[in-house]
Amino acid sequence: xxxTVAFQGEPGAYSELAAYEYFGAQIATLPCSTFEAVFAAxxxxxxxxxxxxxxxxxxxxxxxxxxxxxxxxxxxxxxYHLHVSHCLxxxxxxxxxxxxxxxxxxxxxxxCQRRLREMGLEAVIAADTAGSARLVQQRGDPTIAALASRRxxxxxxxxxxxxxxEDNPANYTRFLTLTRSQENTDWQEDGDYKTxxxxxxxxxxxxxxxxxxxxxxxxxxxxxxxxxxxxxxxWEYMFYIDFVGHVRSQVCQRALDHLGELAPFLRxxxxxxxxxx
Amino acid sequence: xxxTVAFQGEPGAYSELAAYEYFGAQIATLPCSTFEAVFAAxxxxxxxxxxxxxxxxxxxxxxxxxxxxxxxxxxxxxxYHLHVSHCLxxxxxxxxxxxxxxxxxxxxxxxCQRRLREMGLEAVIAADTAGSARLVQQRGDPTIAALASRRxxxxxxxxxxxxxxEDNPANYTRFLTLTRSQENTDWQEDGDYKTxxxxxxxxxxxxxxxxxxxxxxxxxxxxxxxxxxxxxxxWEYMFYIDFVGHVRSQVCQRALDHLGELAPFLRxxxxxxxxxx
Numbered sequence: 001x002x003x004t005v006a007f008q009g010e011p012g013a014y015s016e017l018a019a020y021e022y023f024g025a026q027i028a029t030l031p032c033s034t035f036e037a038v039f040a041a042x043x044x045x046x047x048x049x050x051x052x053x054x055x056x057x058x059x060x061x062x063x064x065x066x067x068x069x070x071x072x073x074x075x076x077x078x079x080y081h082l083h084v085s086h087c088l089x090x091x092x093x094x095x096x097x098x099x100x101x102x103x104x105x106x107x108x109x110x111x112c113q114r115r116l117r118e119m120g121l122e123a124v125i126a127a128d129t130a131g132s133a134r135l136v137q138q139r140g141d142p143t144i145a146a147l148a149s150r151r152x153x154x155x156x157x158x159x160x161x162x163x164x165x166e167d168n169p170a171n172y173t174r175f176l177t178l179t180r181s182q183e184n185t186d187w188q189e190d191g192d193y194k195t196x197x198x199x200x201x202x203x204x205x206x207x208x209x210x211x212x213x214x215x216x217x218x219x220x221x222x223x224x225x226x227x228x229x230x231x232x233x234x235w236e237y238m239f240y241i242d243f244v245g246h247v248r249s250q251v252c253q254r255a256l257d258h259l260g261e262l263a264p265f266l267r268x269x270x271x272x273x274x275x276x277x
Numbered sequence: 278x279x280x281t282v283a284f285q286g287e288p289g290a291y292s293e294l295a296a297y298e299y300f301g302a303q304i305a306t307l308p309c310s311t312f313e314a315v316f317a318a319x320x321x322x323x324x325x326x327x328x329x330x331x332x333x334x335x336x337x338x339x340x341x342x343x344x345x346x347x348x349x350x351x352x353x354x355x356x357y358h359l360h361v362s363h364c365l366x367x368x369x370x371x372x373x374x375x376x377x378x379x380x381x382x383x384x385x386x387x388x389c390q391r392r393l394r395e396m397g398l399e400a401v402i403a404a405d406t407a408g409s410a411r412l413v414q415q416r417g418d419p420t421i422a423a424l425a426s427r428r429x430x431x432x433x434x435x436x437x438x439x440x441x442x443e444d445n446p447a448n449y450t451r452f453l454t455l456t457r458s459q460e461n462t463d464w465q466e467d468g469d470y471k472t473x474x475x476x477x478x479x480x481x482x483x484x485x486x487x488x489x490x491x492x493x494x495x496x497x498x499x500x501x502x503x504x505x506x507x508x509x510x511x512w513e514y515m516f517y518i519d520f521v522g523h524v525r526s527q528v529c530q531r532a533l534d535h536l537g538e539l540a541p542f543l544r545x546x547x548x549x550x551x552x553x554x
Contacts, residue, residue: 057511060340081511170509208502209486209493216486223512225485227502232447234334234358235500 006030006038006047012130012152018082018175019051020151035065039072042180050074050178055224056084057172059107066228066240069176069198069269076196076270078177081277086112086147086165089133089158094142096161103132104147112147112165121145133158177272187271193246194223195271197256199263200230200238207262208239214258215243218251238265247271283307283315283324289407289429291361295452296328297428299357312342316349319457327351327455332501333361334449336384343505343517346453346475346546353473353547355454358554363389363424363442366410366435371419373438380409381424389424389442398422410435454549464548470523471500472548474533476540477507477515484539485516491535492520495528515542524548 005027007015016029030047032038041047052068055061069076086108090099102109102121109116109123116123126132132146137156145161146152153160176196187193201207215222221244227237245252247268260266282304284292293306307324309315318324329345332338346353363385367376379386379398386393386400393400403409409423414433422438423429430437453473464470478484492499498521504514522529524545537543 055506057506058508060506063337063340168509170511172511174512205496205498206493208499209489212486212489216483219482221482222485225502225504229332229334229337231335232445234447234449235451 001048002028003049004028004030004047005049005051006032006041007051008032008035008038008053009128010130010134012133012149012155013128014082014084014149014173015051015053015175016130017149017151018053018080018173021082022051022078022080022175022177023049035068039068039074039178042074042178043072045180048179049077051080052176052178053173054176055174057170057174058111058168061226063226063228066226069240070228070238070267072178074178074180076176076272077179077181078272079194079275080175080177081172081275082175084166084171084173085150085163085169086129087150087153087160088145088147088162088165089153089160090136090145091140091142092157092159094145094159094161098142099145099161100143102145102147103135105129105132108147111171112167114167115162115165130155178270187246187248189249191246192244192274192276193271194242194244194274195247195252196240196242196269197259198238198240198265198267198269199259200236200265201263203236211239211259211262214255214262215241218255220245220252220255244274245271278325279305280326281305281307281324282326282328283309283318284328285309285312285315285330286405287407287411289410289426289432290405291359291426291450292328292330292452293407294426294428295330295357295359295450298359299328299355299452299454300326312345316345316351316455319351319455320349322457325456326354328357329453329455330450331453332451334447334451335388335445338503340503340505343475343503346473346517347505347515347544349455351455351457353453353549354456354458355549356471356552357452357454358449358552359452361443361448361450362427362440362446363406364427364430364437365422365424365439365442366430366437367413367422368417368419369434369436371422371436371438375419376422376438377420379422379424380412382406382409385424388448389444391444392439392442407432455547464523464525466526468523469551469553470521470548471519471551472522472524472529473517473519473546474536475515475517475542475544475546476536477513477542478540480513488516488536488539491532491539492518495532497522497529497532521551522548
């Protein structure tokens with residue numbers, strides 16, 4: 001069966017690049033206009049996997065996707081850290097000296113602010129990075145450029161004038177791979193895994209401390225904590241925690257049993273091989 | 278000295294409404310186009326206070342404002358929970374039956390989705406709620422309405438056709454009041470206060486658990502935890518914690534001294550009277 005990976009954005013988006021880097025070149029990809037549509041594509045079987053950005057090392061969490069993970073019953077089966085590097089691209093034959101405008105997503109423009117100022121280019125906001133590359137191709141105007149991925153340049157037949165435009169090179173986006181299967185990934189006792197869980201807590205003094213104790217007292221390392229509001233219960237939260245370990249290991253199972261004593265709601269979103277780098 | 282309160286948005290914005298509810302009717306207000314401009318207005322003395330939305334009970338934290346709190350040296354001196362209730366408003370003489378379109382901020386439109394669908398109105402996106410009210414006034418067209426605050430209707434001379442348009446009435450925004458003064462607010466031993474702090478931690482197993490222990494072991498109640506990425510250090514975080522108590526009380530001072538043993542960076546953003554409701 002072909003691996004078909006749904007992602008949010010247009011062909012050439014960073015999410016599509018991450019899909020190819022994670023799964024390899026032989027996959028099919030399915031562009032979707034919204035994150036909701038990505039979940040639906042996998043839920044309805046039009047795609048085998050979803051690739052979902054969950055956090056950027058400069059901009060922070062993509063909070064909407066935490067909410068969608070909770071609403072959906074897809075399971076996390078992998079993670080991938082993509083190094084985000086913006087390329088300045090224009091139609092073949094264009095030159096740096098002839099450029100006037102650069103189109104891109106506001107976040108990409110912000111991340112290349114210093115370089116763009118030095119180059120004296122006018123920034124124009126677009127809905128997404130790959131869409132701005134498509135626009136540059138369609139216009140055919142050698143005075144306009146796009147900031148997008150190396151892959152977008154290939155997809156739209158554009159020429160890369162400058163690679164690595166970003167002011168801060170430590171720019172990574174963490175993606176999650178999701179499937180419909182309710183199976184956990186294979187487990188090996190000496191493997192290196194992460195597990196993602198979501199839970200609620202009673203509004204009592206010290207309750208978050210107690211919840212974290214189930215991990216700390218078993219030397220389980222947390223890599224991320226995120227909270228999201230519970231609709232209709234002002235100032236109460238769902239907590240999302242990523243920790244090192246697999247749900248099938250005895251120590252993690254005991255920690256989750258212990259957490260279940262404290263948490264009125266608890267769900268394991270998945271255990272998956274940890275990506276270093 | 279007149280109290281002048283800087284806020285982000287146009288006259289009639291929810292932030293301006295919160296400013297009047299918090300400070301009273303005798304203040305002057307200073308509309309600013311961005312949150313950065315709000316901080317600058319207070320920093321440069323053009324306003325005595327800033328009123329900054331930090332969290333909505335449905336949409337979650339306004340993360341950009343956490344980053345700005347860290348960058349700025351303004352101090353938090355108050356908090357206010359505004360009940361957000363959207364009114365459907367149009368020019369005087371307009372009728373519900375004659376309406377075709379409703380303009381507003383995407384979040385307000387989303388929060389009234391069910392009612393708007395029942396009423397068969399086309400939703401049109403605007404930059405902010407108060408700006409949509411101004412547009413309805415300028416157009417003078419009785420077929421278009423805005424979703425905005427009761428105050429926006431008064432500011433722009435519009436007629437409220439339906440109040441309480443939101444699908445979920447448990448819609449509150451928490452605002453912080455900021456000033457330049459580095460003084461803490463008055464402290465009374467039996468007073469009811471909150472304190473906001475921001476700190477970093479070494480990336481070590483169990484370190485967040487240890488950090489929370491400085492509060493839990495002293496029975497200090499946490500009301501909020503938020504994390505934001507540290508620029509240039511992928512997957513490391515600044516933690517923002519709100520807890521019940523005043524920095525001048527001995528128990529809180531000891532907790533913060535203890536936290537300082539663990540945290541390479543620690544700053545108190547302010548202690549202030551707690552707002553219930």
